[in-house]
Amino acid sequence: MNANEPVLPLAGRVAIVTGASRGIGRAIALHLASLGAGVVLGYASNATQADLLAAQINSSHEARAVAVCADVSDPADVKSLFDRAESAFGGAAPHILIACAGVLDPKYPPLVDTTLEDWDAAFNVNARGAFLCCQEAAARLRRGGGGRIVTVSSSLVEALLPGYAAYSASKAAVEAMTKVLAKELRGTGVTANCVAPGPTATDLFFAGKSEEAVKRIAEASPMGRLGQPEDVAALVGFLCTDAAEWVNGQVVRVNGGFI
Numbered sequence: 001m002n003a004n005e006p007v008l009p010l011a012g013r014v015a016i017v018t019g020a021s022r023g024i025g026r027a028i029a030l031h032l033a034s035l036g037a038g039v040v041l042g043y044a045s046n047a048t049q050a051d052l053l054a055a056q057i058n059s060s061h062e063a064r065a066v067a068v069c070a071d072v073s074d075p076a077d078v079k080s081l082f083d084r085a086e087s088a089f090g091g092a093a094p095h096i097l098i099a100c101a102g103v104l105d106p107k108y109p110p111l112v113d114t115t116l117e118d119w120d121a122a123f124n125v126n127a128r129g130a131f132l133c134c135q136e137a138a139a140r141l142r143r144g145g146g147g148r149i150v151t152v153s154s155s156l157v158e159a160l161l162p163g164y165a166a167y168s169a170s171k172a173a174v175e176a177m178t179k180v181l182a183k184e185l186r187g188t189g190v191t192a193n194c195v196a197p198g199p200t201a202t203d204l205f206f207a208g209k210s211e212e213a214v215k216r217i218a219e220a221s222p223m224g225r226l227g228q229p230e231d232v233a234a235l236v237g238f239l240c241t242d243a244a245e246w247v248n249g250q251v252v253r254v255n256g257g258f259i
Contacts, residue, residue, distance in 0.1 A: 007036075009035050009241040010035040010036040010037035011036035012036070013038070013096060014038045014085055014095055015029075015032045015039050016082065016094055016097050016098065017029045017039060017041060018072050018099055018101040019042065019044075019101035019152075020043055020100070021043035021047075021050040021053065022049055023200075023203060023204055024152065024200060024232050025100035025152075026049075026053060026229065027228075027230050027232065027233040028098055028100060028233045028237075029053060029065070031230070031233035031234065032096070032098075032236075033057045033060075033065060035241070036063055037096065037240075038065070038088075038089045039057060039064075040065075040084060040088065041053055041065055042068055042072070043067060043069060043070070044101065047069060050069075051067050053067070066084065066088045068081050068084045072099075072101045072125060073125055073128050074132075078132045078133055078136050081136075082136050082137075093142045094140070094142065095142045095146045095147055096146075097136075097137035097148070097149045098150050098236060098240075099130045099133045099134060099151045099152060101129050102125060102126050102152065102171075103122060103125045103204075104122075104167050104207070105121070105167065106207035106208030108163030108164065108208060110163060111165040118166060122166040122170045126167070126173075127171075127173040130173075130174045131177060134151065134178070137190075138185060138190070142190075143190065144189045145245075147185075147188065147189055147190030147191070148190065148239060149181065149191065150195060150236050150240065151174050151175075151192075151193075151195075152194070152195055152197070153172075153175045153194050153195070153196040154167070154197060155258055156168045158196075159258070171196075174194060175251050178192050178193065178249070191245065191247065192249065193239050193244075193248065193251075195235055195236055195251075196252065196255070198253070198255025198256060199226050199258060200228065200229060200231070200232060201226045201227065201229070220258075221255075222256060223257060227255065227256055231254060231256075232254050235252060235254050
């Protein structure tokens with residue numbers, strides 16, 4: 001780095017991002033890298049996309065990136081994800097967790113038609129996965145300043161739309177857990193916040209929706225469009241900086257006025 005260049009706000013910090021191979025998680029990982037962070041790209045199955053993202057970050061930024069396969073619903077995988085974050089970046093504790101991995105049933109069944117298997121699938125990733133990652137982060141993130149936990153929920157928790165019972169319930173659990181965690185981290189210098197995107201142009205959002213449904217949702221927004229992953233990433237990036245130290249225990253809905 002040129003001595004005259006400004007120091008990036010996350011220079012020297014390490015961030016773990018789950019669900020990083022695509023969608024909102026991918027945008028967050030790219031943004032954190034642009035702010036100077038080293039990034040651990042957690043993914044469950046899309047190795048090709050995760051490796052391509054790591055290569056893109058490593059070719060464009062001074063910060064390094066590594067892709068790590070991890071099932072966030074498996075405690076051993078989550079522990080290995082944090083172990084890899086430490087070993088890849090000099091053995092020090094990571095500073096940031098972004099718990100972004102999530103699933104959504106593209107059939108959008110009403111509660112009466114939701115199978116136990118589909119209910120459990122939503123909670124295993126969305127709620128259990130966030131719990132395991134936050135539990136590991138609470139024990140292992142850097143203390144004394146710069147520690148940040150950001151979970152990802154959904155504005156559907158407040159919208160309460162039909163067809164999203166399992167998804168909304170699992171994300172409501174994430175919001176409640178994050179608020180409690182912020183209080184339990186008292187005195188550590190680690191903050192915990194939750195971002196709750198509205199309709200955002202990702203594969204997860206488009207799955208199972210007709211073009212007419214997508215158009216209707218976009219037109220219903222006061223902004224007249226769908227959110228973009230970068231819209232969410234910008235907020236997450238801010239919450240990870242020192243400027244956001246006083247923001248703690250909050251759920252921030254980033255949805256263009258959707259609700």
